Amino acid sequence: MGELKLLKGNEAIAEAAIRAGTDAYFGYPITPQSEIMEYLALQEPHKRTGMVMLQAESEIAAINMVYGAASTGKKAMTSSSSPGISLKMEGLSYLSGSELPCLVVNIVRGGPGLGTIQPAQSDYFQATKGGGHGDYRLIVLAPASVQEMSDFVILGYDLAFKYRMPVMILSDGLIGQMMEKVELFDPISRNTVFDQSWVVTGKTPNRERNIITSLDLDPLKMEQHNLHLQEKYKHIRENEVRYEMLDCNDIDYLFVAYGSSARICQKSISLAHEKGIRIGLLRPITLYPFPAEIIAKLAEKVKGILSVELSAGQMVEDVMLAVKGKVRVEHYGRLGGAIHSPEEVLEAFKSIFLNSK
């Protein structure tokens, strides 16, 4: 068993970053995720593992420092919260176009604009549908516990390097700020060997020069590059879907919720069970690729699906696409940093699907 610690979600990410052999972290302060960089600074990772930690002059600079570090084959990461992630969208588009692996953490807060510093899940579209310009996708992981904040750092790097693309951990202020017991994984050594087929570390006589770029002025070559990216995303959709099912046997209704809303729905479901209402929970762990297939299967068994998200209804569109009209799909969620209680979710469900108050 690994070392047990009581940590905030943000601290767990930072500790996991050091243990996962991160070579470089570049960040910029923003609530509610500043503990990530603060924890790293206190840990003096350059002494623990030789890891670089640098506070950049902006979120834009930070993501571009990640771009530089990732170009050399190093494990690089950044973290921010919603307004800061908007600023990183240009960088994420370039990282995707240039096929560079990296880890980006979004501890989501309420928006739009400066919004609020309270938790929200209203960056789903931005994370899963692109956000920046061009046809690209990120692999998006949605932790629902402090344990997963730690575990998904390792998983995120594995996927980022497997597919040479940015991976986003889409969490929120609730998971980021809450403290839970976490079992830490044993530290992994930083890489010393780099894949010379693509990294820029200096052209040696035994190989051609390597170029990292997202540019090709020839539209036919750019189309080929785009087709290659789409092929990669298709492979990811077929092979990397992750989800968790809770009480999904013999159910009349299904909740679909990720991250903090999944935790809240867990309680809503047990409240429902006490009242004899049979509801199950499907928790997407990967938001892209979305677990559409399993939701489609479950849709055949239930009378209705409630998508629960701290937003005006973003993930519900993917649930509807998965269900293809086979069953009624509705959304419920508080907005702008307000958090729904388990009771509120259950009441909303009853009022929508059971016509009762």
Place this chain on the structure above:
Amino acid sequence: MDVKEIIKEQNLVYKKTLCMTDETLSFCPGCGHGVIHRLCMEVVEELDIQSDTIGVASVGCSVLAYDFMNVDMTGAAHGRAPAVATGIKRCWPDKYVFTYQGDGDLAAIGTSETIHACNRGENITIIFVNNGIYGMTGGQMAPTTLEGMKSSTTPFGRDVALMGNPIKISELVAQLPGTYFVTRQAVHTPLHVRKAKKAIKTAFANQKLKKGLSLVEVVSNCNSGWKMEPVAANKWMEENMFPFYPLGDIKVEGKLVSLS
């Protein structure tokens, strides 16, 4: 004498550096970029650092620098080259990392990245080509466009009351403790080419000292953007650009030498 005779080793008077590729340069005839590219790569060859050099291309006419420079390169988003170079250099502190940027990239959209990389004293080299205009996009006003100078977005000349004054980035960053070497050069005559090469060589060699950032500004022409023939453009540059952007060292070994 046939061709085979001529290409004998003992008859060789000039050879292109192997650090330049055989790709035909995409620059307009008369443009300074080709010379500046070559100088950078000659320096890399002479310092024997090709296997330890990583370049960062920017957005603008220098966007395709990696087609011509035979070193590992990464292409940065518009203005972000100093941040990208920071990421590389922090991970590989013993490698030679340089950016190659124009004035729109470095002095407008990338001002923040430029100032802060300079201020942190990143041990990188910045090659800053200042031709007072956005060349690649068709000759729009740059932050460095001179007062009264015509461009496609200032067709009646830059009115500083409306559009602000041209910015002297080199003088500005020379004030920061993080810069170790700041100089302004040109490449329009053989004499200036030799001086510029010496400055670029110093700027690259400085990285070994780990004493801060070296920036070489090269005041250059843009005949297409300026709507002038190459010779006329060089003359115009001497008469108009150099008085405002005077050539010479601004900061050497961490000490200011002159302020215009």
